[in-house]
Amino acid sequence: MRVVNIGLCGLGTVGSGVFNVLARNSSDINARSNCQIKVAQVGCRRDNSSCDLTAVDVTRDIFDVANNPDIDVVVELIGGTTVAFDLVMTALKNGKHVITANKALIADHGSAIFSEAESRGLIVAYEAAVAGGIPIVKALREGLSGNRINWLAGIINGTTNFILSEMDSKGREFSDVLSEAQEKGYAEADPTFDVEGIDAAHKLVILASIAFGIPLSLDGIFTAGITQLEPQDVAYARELGYSIKHLGMARQTEAGVELRVHPTLVPERSLIAGVNGVSNAVMVNADAVGTTLFYGPGAGAEPTASSVIADVVDVARLMNSNADSWVPALGRISSELKEQTLLNIQDVETGFYIRFSALDQPGVLSNVTKIMGDAGISIEAIIQREQPAGESYVNVIILTNVTKEKCLDEAVERIELLDTVRGQVNFIRVEYLDQH
Numbered sequence: 017m018r019v020v021n022i023g024l025c026g027l028g029t030v031g032s033g034v035f036n037v038l039a040r041n042s043s044d045i046n047a048r049s050n051c052q053i054k055v056a057q058v059g060c061r062r063d064n065s066s067c068d069l070t071a072v073d074v075t076r077d078i079f080d081v082a083n084n085p086d087i088d089v090v091v092e093l094i095g096g097t098t099v100a101f102d103l104v105m106t107a108l109k110n111g112k113h114v115i116t117a118n119k120a121l122i123a124d125h126g127s128a129i130f131s132e133a134e135s136r137g138l139i140v141a142y143e144a145a146v147a148g149g150i151p152i153v154k155a156l157r158e159g160l161s162g163n164r165i166n167w168l169a170g171i172i173n174g175t176t177n178f179i180l181s182e183m184d185s186k187g188r189e190f191s192d193v194l195s196e197a198q199e200k201g202y203a204e205a206d207p208t209f210d211v212e213g214i215d216a217a218h219k220l221v222i223l224a225s226i227a228f229g230i231p232l233s234l235d236g237i238f239t240a241g242i243t244q245l246e247p248q249d250v251a252y253a254r255e256l257g258y259s260i261k262h263l264g265m266a267r268q269t270e271a272g273v274e275l276r277v278h279p280t281l282v283p284e285r286s287l288i289a290g291v292n293g294v295s296n297a298v299m300v301n302a303d304a305v306g307t308t309l310f311y312g313p314g315a316g317a318e319p320t321a322s323s324v325i326a327d328v329v330d331v332a333r334l335m336n337s338n339a340d341s342w343v344p345a346l347g348r349i350s351s352e353l354k355e356q357t358l359l360n361i362q363d364v365e366t367g368f369y370i371r372f373s374a375l376d377q378p379g380v381l382s383n384v385t386k387i388m389g390d391a392g393i394s395i396e397a398i399i400q401r402e403q404p405a406g407e408s409y410v411n412v413i414i415l416t417n418v419t420k421e422k423c424l425d426e427a428v429e430r431i432e433l434l435d436t437v438r439g440q441v442n443f444i445r446v447e448y449l450d451q452h
């Protein structure tokens with residue numbers, strides 16, 4: 017059996033998971049790859065007590081791994097986009113295949129990395145970069161390669177999903193749940209990456225690039241986090257039959273591609289609404305297959321290791337095959353990727369949940385609904401709460417049908433100018449998915 021020498025860079029949560037699962041399941045992994053997979057060198061700043069490193073060459077300089085002539089495949093699990101980029105490019109220049117779990121690296125530098133790999137006949141595999149243990153990259157790129165993808169909707173950040181699930185089921189405040197997520201180790205080193213939607217945007221860009229054959233780019237992607245979300249909106253949404261999820265949405269339309277990450281109401285009866293806690297899920301709608309849902313753990317040592325090792329098996333198998341028949345990193349070769357117009361959020365069509373505070377007196381609602389009608393917006397549902405004693409303002413919640421965001425903005429501006437309306441009109445986008 018051919019020996020494939022792996023150089024593992026990073027021995028943190030994911031790195032130790034990869035090391036231990038490779039050791040535990042080695043006979044199956046070898047049989048499946050028809051190679052002997054050997055961790056020949058580990059580059060890490062410090063040992064990890066969960067890993068038995070006695071039989072392994074350990075270096076404190078990860079570049080030793082990328083420069084080691086005996087290494088066939090470099091597995092990058094250090095995170096970040098600066099040193100990791102140098103490491104990956106060094107490995108490629110030295111003729112090594114690369115496996116990474118680093119979504120920021122692929123989203124920011126994927127084009128440069130893939131073209132370097134393509135020009136050298138090398139593989140860069142990144143299954144673990146999106147949705148941890150869910151094999152969504154392979155599903156989209158290979159399993160669904162006979163389809164035209166219409167849209168995909170993903171819960172692709174476990175931290176925000178955990179926070180929203182807690183706000184929903186226990187009525188907790190955002191900041192209180194965030195601290196718990198950090199304590200439990202779900203959050204990124206910088207939690208703004210999670211709660212401001214940056215981590216999800218990185219993952220969405222990767223999925224959209226595969227789905228629509230567009231170059232990897234974060235430019236123009238609409239990104240909103242969950243920091244402004246109030247428990248009352250979670251409760252009102254529930255009352256209307258919806259859950260609020262932090263959704264990454266990519267849709268192919270005739271006018272161009274929509275790419276956006278933001279809090280979204282989804283019908284409670286949709287499967288994705290039942291995805292709670294740190295779990296991830298990606299719903300894909302495609303012309304031949306219809307709608308599919310991929311669900312599972314989006315982070316964690318062994319779930320992420322599961323995806324990294326699937327890439328190890330793939331790379332090992334491909335090393336024994338003709339390079340011309342390899343599946344390219346994004347499902348097609350770089351020269352076949354086509355720029356498409358990225359729709360401005362103003363031109364995107366969704367439903368809307370709106371909440372505002374209005375005087376409880378005759379004519380107030382008819383003024384509001386007239387404004388909505390003038391803007392061509394159709395109302396799906398409306399709730400008005402009885403005001404507490406001594407309070408003359410009431411909360412009004414309206415759910416709209418699908419409309420262009422610029423029409424909603426015009427209506428919101430006019431509603432805010434009404435004397436009978438206090439403060440600003442809050443809104444959250446709604447995706448009816450295939451439930452409407």
Ligand code: HSE
Binds near residue numbers: 148203204
């Ligand atoms: N911080 C990420 C999340 C980890 O919460 O999903 C996995 O990318």
